[in-house]
Amino acid sequence: MSITLEEIERLREKADVSYEEARAALERSSGDLLEALIDLERQGKIRASGQGGTYSTRPGAAGPSAAPERGGTQSSACRDGQTTEEKGAWKRIKELLRTGLNIISPSTRNLFEIWRDGRMLTSIPILILIIAFICIFWITVLLLLLGLVLGCRYRFSGPDLGREKVNSVMDAVSDTAADMRETVQREFGRKGRRK
DSSP, rough: OOOOOHHHHHHHHHHOOHHHHHHHHHHHHTTOOOHHHHHHHHTTTOOOOOOOOOOOOSOOOOOTOOOOOOOOOOOOOTTTSOOOHHHHHHHHHHHHHHHHHHHHHHHHHHHEEEETTTEEEEEEEEEHHHHHHHSHHHHHHHHHHHHHHHTTTEESSSSSTOOOOOOOOOHHHHHEEEEEHHHHHHHHHHHHHHO
């Protein structure tokens, strides 16, 4: 195998060894720069530059003399083929998913209940209500208003929303709707008697 001057110079830059040492290491490794670096390291011939660093056989890849990239760390090839930047991206994605689950979890533990005449008609997880508001906003609003007109009361239950403050607001809305319904019924009743 023919070793080029360019390969020798590249190894010399990475390992800070003499021309002869670089050529011999490349010949022993059949021209593989990484294997040559490992061989020189095993022999104790690499003179440490005082910096941590990484080595790559890829052209243009960051070496030990390269300037640090974002965040003060150098991009390095990891054992499983991912760079530290890729691992950082995966870590951020995992954190984002964990945060999303932490947000979604309470919406599945807490329930939206529909009551009428003192008995519960149904209850659904808050998540379903949120999805309904997002996907079919106007239909959901109309159905909730129709429920109020028909005498339904809405409540929240669960470890996070089963509080008196939340349900007292819901009761106040239901009471207002009941008062309005009675007023409308009285007005229609009067008009019906006049005719």
